[in-house]
Each structure stands twice: as C-alpha cells, then as structure tokens.
Amino acid sequence: MKTLILPGFSIKNKDWAEHISKELSPDVDSEVIYWDHWKTGVATKNWIEKTADGVSEKYKNQKINILAKSIGTYVTIKLLEKESSLTNKIILNGIPLEDLSSEDCEHYSILKSIPKNKMLFIQNENDNHGSYKNVCDFLHKIDNEISVISMHRNDHEYPYPNTFSEFLIEEKQGVLTNLLKELDQIGLLVGEYAITGSGPLAVRNLREPHDLDIIVLPSVWDRYKVKYPVISERFETIQIGNVTILGEGSHFTNPNICPVETQVKEAEILDGHPYVQLSTLKLFKKALGREKDLNDIKLIEAYLQENR
Structure with a gap:
C-alpha cells in the first residue's frame, strides 16, 4: 500500500x-x-x-x-x-x-x-x-x-x-499476523497449500482479512479430513479455528478456472507463506461477480498496474 x-x-x-x-x-x-x-x-x-x-x-x-x-x-x-x-x-x-x-x-x-x-x-x-x-x-x-x-x-x-x-x-502485524500464527500451528508445509480469498489482498495491505481461507492438495485434504470433521453445506470445508480449508464444491477450487495443484505450484511466497497469485485470484473473483468481488478486482487491477 x-x-x-x-x-x-x-x-x-x-x-x-x-x-x-x-x-x-x-x-x-x-x-x-x-x-x-x-x-x-x-x-x-x-x-x-x-x-x-x-x-x-x-x-x-x-x-x-x-x-x-x-x-x-x-x-x-x-x-x-x-x-x-x-x-x-x-x-x-x-x-x-x-x-x-x-x-x-x-x-x-x-x-x-x-x-x-x-x-x-x-x-x-x-x-x-x-x-x-x-x-x-x-x-x-x-x-x-x-x-x-x-x-x-x-x-x-x-x-x-x-x-x-x-x-x-502495525496493521499488517495485527489481524493478518494473528491469523498466520494460527495457520502455522496446523503444520502445513509450503508446497502443500496456498492462501486464497482475502489473504492475498491482506498481505499487501489492500484490505483487512476477517479469517483465512486456504486451498490444499488432494493428498493433504485426505490427511486432514481424518483429523478434523468435514463440514458439508454449500461445499466442503474443514474449519480449524479461524482457518478454513476449502474443499470440493468451493468456487476457489473450481478446476475449470484453475486447478488447485496449479494454484499451489504457482503460489507467491510472501513473508514465508504461499499466496494464490493475484492474477489467478482475479479470475475467481470475476466468476463470482458479487459486489465485494468486483471491489476486490478493482483493488487487484490497481495494484498490478502500479507494480507491473
């Protein structure tokens, strides 16, 4: 910012x-x-x-x-x-x-x-x-x-x-830092997951996060679904404190937009944590098309223009 x-x-x-x-x-x-x-x-x-x-x-x-x-x-x-x-x-x-x-x-x-x-x-x-x-x-x-x-x-x-x-x-060291500390306690390794949703925006101080959404490789999902209950509502999730692992049916795991494996492989490592690339996140936000997603797209485009 x-x-x-x-x-x-x-x-x-x-x-x-x-x-x-x-x-x-x-x-x-x-x-x-x-x-x-x-x-x-x-x-x-x-x-x-x-x-x-x-x-x-x-x-x-x-x-x-x-x-x-x-x-x-x-x-x-x-x-x-x-x-x-x-x-x-x-x-x-x-x-x-x-x-x-x-x-x-x-x-x-x-x-x-x-x-x-x-x-x-x-x-x-x-x-x-x-x-x-x-x-x-x-x-x-x-x-x-x-x-x-x-x-x-x-x-x-x-x-x-x-x-x-x-x-x-101090803001960057506040809400997001606390969420990342929770994430670190889960035991995931770089190369197994990527932070999505508001996370890639929050790490750049474009807007505040309220929780942390992550995507994980299929093998990692299988590992964690044994440890934690899978919640099946609109789509599958595993909730660990303020960290949400997004599973099948989530818009951010839609392979027609970008497969999870690709998102994880191409994630940007910032301060030791992997984040879905902004250009990829923009594709998901565009497909969702909600007002908050359209606002996020404006933030993403402005940031990419400023930092190209």
Missing part, C-alpha cells in the same frame, strides 16, 4: 519530505507529493483543491496512507472530504492552526468520521504554527476522544520516521 507524503507549503519542506521517505521502514512504500508552486514560484488560488482532485483521480480504487505535515494536513482534509474511502491510515503532523482561517478550521470536522485507530496526530509542544495545547483544544472540540502525541520541540520540524513507521505497519 502506498504512503503519500504531503509536506508543508514552502520549498524547504521538500528536504523534510525526501528525508522522511528515505528513513521510513523498508516495509513502507512511500511517495513524496511535490507541490506545483515549488517549480513555478507562485501558488494558484485553488491549488489545494486541485491537488486533492489530482491525488483522488490518480489513486482511485486504491487504498493509500497519508503522512502529512503543516499545510499538507489541510490538503489531506480536502482529500477526505472528496473521497474518505480512499485512505487507510492518516498521520497529521504540525497542524498549522495559527495559519488557518476559521473557515479552514471548520473543514477539519471531517476527522470525526474517521476511525480513531486509523489516525495519528503529532504536535510539537511549542510549535510556532500551533502549540500542542491549542491543537488539542481544537481537535477535542471536533471529537474529545481524539488523542494527540506531544513532542518536546519548540519548532515546526517533525523528524519522527520511526514513530511514523510503527504506526503505518
């Missing part, structure tokens, strides 16, 4: 943005957004709205993280107003409260609609563009449950790549 870095207004923020991008964890795929007025020397009247429109158009049908500083926080707000579903996690540093008009400030109320665990606010204690105390008071009027981290600095600099990285990558 891409993390966009939206810096402050002046050209000196270019160095900050590039430094942060370089110092972020290798697990964070970051991209600096360069303001047009850094080249032209003059900011157009509606540059913030135009920038938000451009980002929204470029990353439509994708999920992105935002790491913003100063006026970049206001660009983020305008982006949220336009397409809040576009963003995954948001980090707002140095909200420039002293530089914003009362009308500008009203737009920050959109933050009330964003889940608290998806936002991180950092304000230097004596930031000359907005002190920690004043920013806290401002945000608490929007939602008194918003938490702001205070940093002991007296300027408008925000050199905190480790803090940023920890927040941005």
Whole structure:
C-alpha cells in the first residue's frame, strides 16, 4: 500500500519530505507529493483543491496512507472530504492552526468520521504554527476522544520516521499476523497449500482479512479430513479455528478456472507463506461477480498496474 507524503507549503519542506521517505521502514512504500508552486514560484488560488482532485483521480480504487505535515494536513482534509474511502491510515503532523482561517478550521470536522485507530496526530509542544495545547483544544472540540502525541520541540520540524513507521505497519502485524500464527500451528508445509480469498489482498495491505481461507492438495485434504470433521453445506470445508480449508464444491477450487495443484505450484511466497497469485485470484473473483468481488478486482487491477 502506498504512503503519500504531503509536506508543508514552502520549498524547504521538500528536504523534510525526501528525508522522511528515505528513513521510513523498508516495509513502507512511500511517495513524496511535490507541490506545483515549488517549480513555478507562485501558488494558484485553488491549488489545494486541485491537488486533492489530482491525488483522488490518480489513486482511485486504491487504498493509500497519508503522512502529512503543516499545510499538507489541510490538503489531506480536502482529500477526505472528496473521497474518505480512499485512505487507510492518516498521520497529521504540525497542524498549522495559527495559519488557518476559521473557515479552514471548520473543514477539519471531517476527522470525526474517521476511525480513531486509523489516525495519528503529532504536535510539537511549542510549535510556532500551533502549540500542542491549542491543537488539542481544537481537535477535542471536533471529537474529545481524539488523542494527540506531544513532542518536546519548540519548532515546526517533525523528524519522527520511526514513530511514523510503527504506526503505518502495525496493521499488517495485527489481524493478518494473528491469523498466520494460527495457520502455522496446523503444520502445513509450503508446497502443500496456498492462501486464497482475502489473504492475498491482506498481505499487501489492500484490505483487512476477517479469517483465512486456504486451498490444499488432494493428498493433504485426505490427511486432514481424518483429523478434523468435514463440514458439508454449500461445499466442503474443514474449519480449524479461524482457518478454513476449502474443499470440493468451493468456487476457489473450481478446476475449470484453475486447478488447485496449479494454484499451489504457482503460489507467491510472501513473508514465508504461499499466496494464490493475484492474477489467478482475479479470475475467481470475476466468476463470482458479487459486489465485494468486483471491489476486490478493482483493488487487484490497481495494484498490478502500479507494480507491473
């Protein structure tokens, strides 16, 4: 998942943005957004709205993280107003409260609609563009449950790549990691199975998993059906905690789309676990044709386009 870095207004923020991008964890795929007025020397009247429109158009049908500083926080707000579903996690540093008009400030109320665990606010204690105390008071009027981290600095600099990285990558280490730990307890070997369903999307932080669906070779199915009961409803499954082994009749084991043996053989190994290739998963999603599958196809296509 891409993390966009939206810096402050002046050209000196270019160095900050590039430094942060370089110092972020290798697990964070970051991209600096360069303001047009850094080249032209003059900011157009509606540059913030135009920038938000451009980002929204470029990353439509994708999920992105935002790491913003100063006026970049206001660009983020305008982006949220336009397409809040576009963003995954948001980090707002140095909200420039002293530089914003009362009308500008009203737009920050959109933050009330964003889940608290998806936002991180950092304000230097004596930031000359907005002190920690004043920013806290401002945000608490929007939602008194918003938490702001205070940093002991007296300027408008925000050199905190480790803090940023920890927040941005913790999701991947959360739900999916716990599911993978359950999977590891089952005793399957690479080459015997592949993770399908939401798993190949979750490992790329495209969307959150709720459980883990896997397909296994026929010989492995025979081995596990002796240990665990086979549930036969719409199709056969073996349920082990939050891990579901999909069997005969499951759409993801349909040999007319792609045989299980081929899916397992061609699986991508990511962080030590095999995942059905996105191009293959797309075929199954297309055949299913449900609304959530069509949404997943958009995420897959956007990801493949971005990473081809």
